[in-house]
Amino acid sequence: MAIGLQAEPSEGVAGKKRWAMVVDLRRCIGCMACVAACKAEYDVPLGVWRTTVKVKDLGQYPNTKRQFMPRLCNHCDNPPCVRNCPTEATYKHEEGYVLQRYERCIACRTCMAACPYNARHVLPNNRTRVKIGGVVDKCTFCEHRVSNGLVPACVQTCIGRTRIFGDLNDANSEVRKLVAQKAVAVLKPEKGTKPQVYYIQPSQKITDQMSSPPASYAAKADAEAFYRHNKGRQFFGGVL
Ligand code: SF4
Ligand code: SF4
Numbered sequence: 001m002a003i004g005l006q007a008e009p010s011e012g013v014a015g016k017k018r019w020a021m022v023v024d025l026r027r028c029i030g031c032m033a034c035v036a037a038c039k040a041e042y043d044v045p046l047g048v049w050r051t052t053v054k055v056k057d058l059g060q061y062p063n064t065k066r067q068f069m070p071r072l073c074n075h076c077d078n079p080p081c082v083r084n085c086p087t088e089a090t091y092k093h094e095e096g097y098v099l100q101r102y103e104r105c106i107a108c109r110t111c112m113a114a115c116p117y118n119a120r121h122v123l124p125n126n127r128t129r130v131k132i133g134g135v136v137d138k139c140t141f142c143e144h145r146v147s148n149g150l151v152p153a154c155v156q157t158c159i160g161r162t163r164i165f166g167d168l169n170d171a172n173s174e175v176r177k178l179v180a181q182k183a184v185a186v187l188k189p190e191k192g193t194k195p196q197v198y199y200i201q202p203s204q205k206i207t208d209q210m211s212s213p214p215a216s217y218a219a220k221a222d223a224e225a226f227y228r229h230n231k232g233r234q235f236f237g238g239v240l
Helices: 033-042 080-084 110-114 153-157 174-181 204-210 217-229
Strands: 019-024 051-060 063-072 090-092 098-100 120-122 136-138 163-167 197-200
Touching: 019 063, 019 174, 033 051, 033 153, 080 090, 080 110, 098 136, 110 120, 153 163, 163 174, 174 197
Parallel strands: 019 197
Antiparallel strands: 019 163, 051 063, 090 098, 120 136
16 A cells, blocks of 8 residues: 555554564663664754663662663554644555655654654754754654665664664564563553553663753764864754
8 A cells, every 4th residue: 555644553454464562671781872873864964863872870879870871753543643744745654654755844843842752853954974954853763674675774784772663563473472562661651652662571660861951972972073173053853
């Protein structure tokens, strides 16, 4: 079936894919390999991210803990970014991806304002390798890789096997079993967005703290590099 502009999610439809990611917070070591892999896969410019890993030190000495939390677009089943895009440049694919049509995007940033997860950014115009710029961009769940039988670049490179990707409609998939058997949570469920990124074992305290700024130290380092190389220029938004 062709890609639909505002396709309904394929919830529980046998024979249809329903792509989702499970992020096991017990396993993340904060190596940022996923962030680097994503940057390389898409030539993601300095200052913006499709995915990042937030870092938070919790507790008081000697009972301290460093918590890592990978963040990306949640490929929501009820995405406010899609509902609010005036040109239908962003849309829900029937297999679950929330994607961008760059040629329709007028960079009005309505989708950025509508997204409760700050998962979108504007691509700068002065890119060197990939010429797409001046439009809004975000994580695609690596649709170009997944449709060719691969997993997303961040999943491929995750040495901790923190990020697990698969088809929720496949009863034998690892994601289906994990979502069914583990205590999983999604970010900001009260927003009604129905995220398709599921976290294993986040405590409410951690989720609350990690859902808001400050950004990860990788993001901070990236921002500093951006300013070093772009004197006088401003960020393009999208700090996850
Ligand atoms: S996380 Fe934000 S950008 Fe991604 S689908 Fe949900 S509302 Fe849209
Ligand atoms: S690659 Fe895996 S372990 Fe490393 S930071 Fe990313 S999610 Fe965590």
